[in-house]
Amino acid sequence: MVKLTQSNYYDDKEYMSVSRLKAFMQCEAKQTAIEKGEWIDERDNTPLIFGNYVHSKFESEEAHVDFKTEYNDQLFSSRKPHGLLSQYQLAEKVIETLENDKLFNVLYHGKEKDKVAKEEIIFGEIEGVPFKGKIDSINYSRGYIVDLKTMKSIHNLEWNDELRTKVPAVVNSILTYKYHMQLGVYQELLRQIGNYTFKPFIVAVSKEKQPDKEIIEVTEMWLSEGLEMATNAIRDLKPLLDGKRKPKQCGKCDYCKAHKQLKEIISLDDLIGG
Numbered sequence: 001m002v003k004l005t006q007s008n009y010y011d012d013k014e015y016m017s018v019s020r021l022k023a024f025m026q027c028e029a030k031q032t033a034i035e036k037g038e039w040i041d042e043r044d045n046t047p048l049i050f051g052n053y054v055h056s057k058f059e060s061e062e063a064h065v066d067f068k069t070e071y072n073d074q075l076f077s078s079r080k081p082h083g084l085l086s087q088y089q090l091a092e093k094v095i096e097t098l099e100n101d102k103l104f105n106v107l108y109h110g111k112e113k114d115k116v117a118k119e120e121i122i123f124g125e126i127e128g129v130p131f132k133g134k135i136d137s138i139n140y141s142r143g144y145i146v147d148l149k150t151m152k153s154i155h156n157l158e159w160n161d162e163l164r165t166k167v168p169a170v171v172n173s174i175l176t177y178k179y180h181m182q183l184g185v186y187q188e189l190l191r192q193i194g195n196y197t198f199k200p201f202i203v204a205v206s207k208e209k210q211p212d213k214e215i216i217e218v219t220e221m222w223l224s225e226g227l228e229m230a231t232n233a234i235r236d237l238k239p240l241l242d243g244k245r246k247p248k249q250c251g252k253c254d255y256c257k258a259h260k261q262l263k264e265i266i267s268l269d270d271l272i273g274g
Contacts, residue, residue, distance in 0.1 A: 004121050004132055015123060015132035016234065016241075018182040025233050028240060028247035030255035039255050046087060049074055050207065051150045053091045055136065058098070058108060058148065059118045090207060094150060097211045104203060107146055107215060114141040124192035126185065127234040129241065133186045144199040145190075147183060149173070154204055154212045170204045170214065183218050184226030 002014050013020075013035060023031040033039035049071060056067035068075060076082050084092065098104050110116035116139050123132040137146040153169035160167045162175065174180055183200040190198045200223065206212040239245045249256045 001130060004123060006119065006121070009121060009132070009134060012132070015130045016126070017132050018178070018185055018230070021230060021233055021237070022178055022181075024237055024240075027250035027253045027255060028237070029249040029259075030253050032240075032247040033255060042254075045074075047150075050088065050091050053088055054094050054098075054150055054205075055148055057095050058137075063119075090209075090211075091150075094205050094207065094211045097213055098203070098205060101213065103215065104213070107144075107201065108137050108148070108203065110139050110141065114139055116140070122186065122189045122193065124189040126188065127231055127238060129234050129238060131185065131189060133182075133189055135186060138198070140195075143195070143197045144201060145183075145186060146201050146203055147179065148203045148205070149179060150205055150207055152207060154206045154214055170216065173204070174202065174216075174218075178226065178229065180218055180222040181226035181229045184223040184228075185230050187223055188227055 002008065002012055004012060004015065020031070023034075030039060030041075034041055052067060053071075053075070056064040075084060075088050077085055098108075116137060117135075118137055120135045120138045121132065122135060123130065125131055135145050136148045139145070151170065151173040156169045157166040158169050158172045159165075160172055160175065163171075179202060183202070187198060187200060190196075200218050202216045202218060204214050204216055240247055249259075251260075
């Protein structure tokens, strides 16, 4: 297996990751085509750049400078005085609201003499498949990890189909983007290297005009559900990874639409019935 480093982490495909697994769960055919170089995913990268802009600031000042240099064309206006684009000016407000919060700083950076690592790479196996993760902040002295998430809102109420009720937006974000699966996997990988008691926290910060923030403990019930979700997905995916079956199409994404061949006539009743 390749030795994982900060420079090759995102390019490596020998290890499964949570983000890669989620992509396969959404559409195996699309993700397979992307990895083979047969399809380009034309999605808006603004949310990803926004989140990484914030993350790099709390990793280190050097990492933040490097990030701004690497993404200079996407972050700054091409017109004089070449200022930060408006969507990333909001990222500066997000950074400011966290920098000014004492509890966040103690949790994320640790207390004096705490052994804390940022962007720590961990690896192990899930269902026999090599798996990797990268932890935003891990406090080895006190036995916890922190994952920093930027999101649309925290407390605005939104409908959740799974729970059949309105919930705070942060709950929808955690369940929709499977953050509990991510942290369940990270906790399992840490267990495999002997760190049994690590507790996960999510620092949620909103991308509102006035950013809101909360520190959320993900309880064992949700972590177990998340790990089970990942385990079942890997178990189903393993024959594909081993070349023993073809990828399934979701039928709804751009890739599937582009390769769609009509096979039958459907009725209005079929559409209404779902």
